[in-house]
Amino acid sequence: MNGAKAWKPLEADGEREVTSHREPGEEFLFYRSVAEGMIDAVQENCSRGAFENMEGVGQLSEDPVTNLRYHFVVTAAMLTRFCMEGGMAMEEAFGLSDEYIRRMDCCTNMAEIVYVHDQMALDYVCRMRNLKKRIASSKQxxxxxxxxxxxxxxxxxIQELASAISISPAHLSRIFKQETGISVSEYIRQRKIDMAKNLLRFSDYDFADIAAMLSYSSQSHFIQHFRTQMGMTPKAYRDRNYMNNWNVNRESFTSSGQSPSAP
Structure with a gap:
């Protein structure tokens, strides 16, 4: 096109101090916790102020309030994506994002932005928890x-679970299989493997730590269970998927001559 400037890769400002970015594993674990309806984990993340901790994240603006605004928008976009992948309807996911970004836009200081962020995260996670419970037709x-x-x-x-909801183990086993299509034990195993997959992808915990965190009797039991469910060992899964989303993103940015920043 006549008069158009040729595109060239962005060059770093030599006078600006280069920010050292932390690996985004914690952020991805947070997004996964929201998408999987893990309310306690999301509440813990919010209560310790993880969002407002700017150490090791990209500096998107010289102004601290504007910088936090930009990170809020990134978080909203990521929660929308992860929750849609988890089964939330597209219009619902985008509608929530739009509404909370509008609320954030009315904020005048960092404390207000953090408050809206936490409300947004809790709204998404509660909706995802309810979404996952809808597979059951009975209250029990x-x-x-x-x-x-x-x-x-x-x-x-099963005995502890049945006691917690005040029914007999036999009755729980029968209605659970009837409504979900799988046994209680299998459902628990699947949910533990889901959590293990997140920890393998987005954290540096070793297999013994993950086995202990998920209350397996031993590391070997965890590995055997994982292989049965996934058709591969935890090591093979981590080798294939560790920071998968982040690495793909980093490679695409690197090939274009830019430097990515963690959300």
């Missing part, structure tokens, strides 16, 4: 699923 099975999500890091027995 919905309560059982809710109990499993809250206690996924613990060793859960």
């Amino acid at each position: 099975v919905a309560e059982a699923i809710d109990y499993i999500y809250v206690h996924i890091m613990d060793r859960i027995t």
Whole structure:
């Protein structure tokens, strides 16, 4: 096109101090926790002020309030994507994002932005929890699923689960299989493997740590269980998927001559 300037890669400002970015594993674990309806984990993340901790994240503006605004928009976009992948309807996911960005736009200081961020995260996670409970048609099975999500890091027995919702183990086993298509034990195993996959992808915990966190009796038991469910060992899964989304993003940016920043 006549008069158009030729595109060239962005060159770093030599006078600007280069920011050292932290690996985005914590952020991705947060997004996954929201998408999987893990309310306790999201509440813990918000209560310790993870969003407002700017150490090791990209400096998108010299003004601290504007910088936090930009990071808010990134978080909203990521939560929308992860929750849609988790089953949330597209219009609902985008509608929430739009509404909370509008609310954030009315904020005048960092404390207000952090408050709206936490409300947004809790809104998404509660909706995702309810979405995952809708597979159950009875109140008792919905309560059982809710109990499993809250206690996924613990060793859960059918007897304890049945006692928690005040029905017999035999009755729970029957109605759970009838409504979900799988047994209680299999459902618990699947949810533990879901959490293990997130930890393998987005954290540096070793296999013994992950086994202990998820209340497996031993590392070997965890590895055997993982291989049965996934058809590969935890090591093979991590080698294939570690920081997968981030690495793909980094490679695409690097090939264009730009430097990515963690969300």
